[in-house]
Amino acid sequence: MKSKRRDFLKVTGLAGLGLAGGNLLKGSGPEPCYENKPELNVLSKQLEKSHVQRFNMSGFAAPKLDIVRVGIIGLGNRGPNHMLRLSRIEGVKIKAICELRPERAAEVKKMLDGTDHNPEVYTGDPEAWKKLCEREDLDLVIITTPWEQHATQAVYAMNHGKHAATEVVAASTVEECWQIVETSERTRKHCMMMSNYHYNFFQLLTLNMARKGFFGDVVHGECAYIDNKMKNNFSKTMYWDMWWLKMYANYKGNIYPVHGLGPVSSIMNINRGDKFDFLVSVECNDFQMQQRAKELAATDDFYKQFADKEYRGNINTSIIRTTNGRTIMLQHDATSPTPHTVIHGIYGTKGSALEYPLPPRLSKGDGWVSPEEYKTIAEEYTPEIAKRNLGNDILLSWRLIDCLRNGFPLDQDVYDAASWSSILPLSFWSAKNHSNPIDIPDFTAGSYKVNKPNMDINLERTGNTGIKLEKTDKLVS
């Protein structure tokens, strides 16, 4: 991690932009400029102006791969799930896995006993993942470490000739967003953020409906990831090194934007006809986390390190306006005791859709349709991919491999990864600066005007890769 800043300056020549004095080193929390200094809006503009698109990665199809040779970094909760799903997909060879903790690495390697996969294990060193990326015999590196590490690892993987697929978010600073864009364009390697909520049934259904004109012009979207993670975040064993609790203590703003925002962005053709223009972000105070930390610290010294932190507020609400004049309301809350809520609301000139609270509903302009009519409309508009009746995670892994094997553009590209991830630092800045508006960079450098939608949800040109099915496939994480 330690050479990140030097690497970045070398790659983009940002030293000339007055960044030399800034702290771009990461690992223990956000950069000072995201907290309360007004410079981020200026810095972000400078970065945007200095970028010259070398190659348009939108619609980019890499050469077909019959066998996709995979390496995976980070084997906590999420990494092994990806690994086990990939192990069941035709044409995948898991060649290498990397995990900081040796005992966890051994445990996860054992999960592949009895399969055709026998990966080499890299462990015991926080930079062992570099050795994995340097191997000659890998095509794809899957990154499932905590998100402050994703961009560094994705850039390193691409610079060593691999496609990179990261968990959400792909980058946690505006500089890192540009860094993944610049590297992907220069190396012509995919950098995909694995947005699994794109593959939920209602999200796929409404994308197909939007494409077929059911909603008319989509004018507004609502989205949110709301899930009470208090127990997980304060658990000593749930996440490596209490990293999620540290994120809630170090950041403000929407630190988990992708589950809601990704699918709504695809419906609005963001980066493919439209783009984000600016956002404003407002956040309530923290009403629970510091109190919980203090309560725990009263009887357990371990929690004293967390007792005086100024936590991110319970609910962050950000509003994005797009260049074509649409709006998106985006929320995140992981603290309040609210039931799991992934809002997906689409509002158009002819119709609307809303999921959460359940059941999902549709309107043609005159109230929500009856459950019977919902069923008829859903049957008419269900895209081919959703008819496979699998869970969102297995569809995500399958699409990624199937596109690589068919030499087809991936469902999400580096511009999606950068623009959706940029909401994290930009909403932080706005929330800390009296909800002032801040521009969202155009990571496509103007090519959004000509880029075309490419998610092949009706499987017209892809979909021939096999999967070994299991009972759990219908479970959605």
Ligand SMILES: NC(=O)c1ccc[n+]([C@@H]2O[C@H](COP(=O)([O-])OP(=O)(O)OC[C@H]3O[C@@H](n4cnc5c(N)ncnc54)[C@H](O)[C@@H]3O)[C@@H](O)[C@H]2O)c1
């Ligand atoms: N898309 C989804 O639905 C979803 C769900 C859960 C988590 N996630 C994302 O997945 C990522 C991982 O989350 P998690 O719940 O698995 O966290 P986790 O703490 O369980 O796992 C992270 C793992 O990375 C390892 N690690 C840390 N630094 C490392 C390094 N330098 N080299 C090698 N290994 C290292 C840790 O030891 C740990 O095992 C996060 O970015 C999170 O946002 C996404």
